[in-house]
Amino acid sequence: MDNPSPFTLCRIPLEDGQISSFYHITSKECFWPILHTFPTYFNVNNANWKIFEEVNKRFAMAACAEAAEGATVWVHDYNLWLAPGYIRAERPDLKIAFFHHTPFPGNDVFAILPWREQILESLLCCDVVGFHIPRYTENFARAATTLVGAKRGPKVPVDKKFIEVGTALSEGTVTSHLEHNGRTIQLLSSPVGTSxxxxxxxxxxxxxxxxxxxxxxxxxxxxxxxxxxxxxxxxxxxxxxxxxxxxxxxxxxxxxxxxxxxxxxxxxxxxxxxxxxxxxxxxxxxxxxxxxxxxxxxxxxxxxxxxxxxxxxxxxxxxxxxxxxxxxxxxxxxxxxxxxxxxxxxxxxxxxxxxxxxxxxxxxxxxxxxxxxxxxxxxxxxxxxxxxxxxxxxxxxxxxxxxxYTVSDWADEQMSGLSPSTPQ
Missing domain, CATH: 3.40.50.2000 (Glycogen Phosphorylase B;)
Structure with missing residues (x-):
């Protein structure tokens, strides 16, 4: 925190109408209630999917333009669900990690989204998909297998940092990876840390x-x-x-x-x-x-x-x-x-x-x-x-x-899924 590594910020200019449609309507009126298992708040009537695709593609193309050969692109949260798919199509040389900061709901709730297949296919273009806790990882794995036919890897015991039993969101085992279209997608459960x-x-x-x-x-x-x-x-x-x-x-x-x-x-x-x-x-x-x-x-x-x-x-x-x-x-x-x-x-x-x-x-x-x-x-x-x-x-x-388990440990764990020994 005292001596942060230097970085360059690249702003993506958006018009007011794009921001309203992309964030206030599609993200907050459609996705947010589904992710948090409040389907009665779901409102798809005003969503403009074309604008959501356009905004995601702009972010994806900006990342592709900045990334060096073989670099890693780390995409964050549901607002950019479609970015991995665009990045993979444009730059197959890149490694792509995605971290989901919200809950990921049960399969029956996630399936309410009319764009569910496109979202899942994009996320399955990643090398690593991360969630805070094993329950969300399992919900994603179940959605990917039942809705788009991904194949599950073996289940493994959850890490010792998680409480395995006794709470509403406990899991004792978690899916290690998925296989889809000839690729292996590592699944990691990593609760964001503090400083x-x-x-x-x-x-x-x-x-x-x-x-x-x-x-x-x-x-x-x-x-x-x-x-x-x-x-x-x-x-x-x-x-x-x-x-x-x-x-x-x-x-x-x-x-x-x-x-x-x-x-x-x-x-x-x-x-x-x-x-x-x-x-x-x-x-x-x-x-x-x-x-x-x-x-x-x-x-x-x-x-x-x-x-x-x-x-x-x-x-x-x-x-x-x-x-x-x-x-x-x-x-x-x-x-x-x-x-x-x-x-x-x-x-x-x-x-x-x-x-x-x-x-x-x-x-x-x-x-x-x-x-x-x-x-x-x-x-x-x-x-x-x-x-x-x-x-x-x-x-x-x-x-x-x-x-x-600090914020640095969290980042290191997510990036560990991109190690050379990881099946690609």
Whole structure:
């Protein structure tokens, strides 16, 4: 981070209409709900597939123009699903890796997409396809075999960094590779890491300590601080979390004035009605709860939709007694990992949805089911009542996990699939 390798950024100019169609409509109205298993939100009526193809081809051709003979092109996320196919056709000499940052859904949900075969055929032009966790890898392998006839390689035990049993997204074995059209595609499960050394260094920086003093004086004031940080999105479970907090205040009058929830919920880009509706619902819910329970010297919910600077967020991690992360579905959730990284040699409790990819790598989190009121209620009560020894034991296991697999380890693991010994 202090001395990053030099790189050249090549911008791909797009017109406003292309951006709207490619990102706001096709990516967010069609792909996003399917990837997160919310098929009732799927809307294909306004999608312009031709524009999506054109944008992907522009990115692909730009990569081909820049790449040296035999170079590696690393493509990221579903917005560029078609790029590998265009790259392979134009530059068969290149090695292509693709990393999928979102969940990959079950076969029956993915099959809703009318362009499913074209998407899969493009991804099967890669040398390596990576996902955060084995469950997503298995879902992709199943889709590729049943929808376009790819052949599965053997299943192998999952890496020791994954929890093999006991969570909603656990897998004990995972498909090693696929074969298609005479090619071998390596499948890798690699949960994106953090930079724990940087985070821990920041924890003691003057900027973070200054932000921390303000948090203690203006928000915490001797109370227990619960932090929840996410985006305005129907997949993030913000409304379910607020309702659980309301039930907590209804049950536990002894907590009135003794606990405060900081909900940092970054607003979505303007012009997307479904996210505007979600934000309105969150704001109204937080306002209603504050209206019900506020006292002259205590407001139970602090709510922010601004993008919080990183050093300030680290300060919130340092001072939050509980980090409450309960998406309905999330590819990984780096906030959970960053909270653990910031809590080295401290207590603190992470309450985490078992429908996040992070739930199968953070042994020590209090797992919960955001679809169940009872499970949500039990989890937050457990977090608030947990003794210091148990907090430190759980947090130590989680900080060990994030320190043993950093963002550099993630990149190295993904690139390892391109080694000369890998069958091509």
């Amino acid at each position: 724990p050394d940087l985070i821990q260094e920041l924890c003691w920086s003057p900027s973070v300590e200054s932000h921390g003093e303000l948090i203690v004086q203006d928000t915490k004031k001797g109370r227990k601080l619960i932090l929840s940080a996410s985006r305005v999105d129907y997949t993030k479970g913000n409304e379910e979390l607020l309702l659980a907090f309301e039930r907590l205040l209804e049950r536990r009058k002894d907590l009135h004035g003794q606990v405060v929830l900081m909900l940092a919920c970054v607003a979505a880009a303007s012009g997307m009605k479904i996210y505007e509706d979600t934000q309105r619902s969150i704001e109204e819910m937080a306002g209603r709860i504050n209206g019900r329970f506020s006292q002259i010297d205590w407001v139970p919910i602090r709510f922010s939709t601004r993008r919080i600077p990183y050093d300030e967020m680290i300060a919130w991690f340092c001072h939050a007694d509980v980090c409450w992360i309960t998406p309905l579905r999330d590819g990984l959730n780096l906030v959970a990992k960053e909270y653990a990284a910031a809590r080295r040699n401290r207590g603190g409790v992470l309450v985490l949805s078992e429908f996040t990819g992070a739930s199968v790598v953070l042994d020590g989190a209090v797992l919960t089911n955001p679809y169940s009121n009872r499970r949500m209620d039990e989890a937050i009560e457990s977090a608030l009542e947990m003794d210091e020894d148990e907090q430190r034991d759980r947090m130590s296991r989680m900080t060990d996990a994030v320190e043993s």
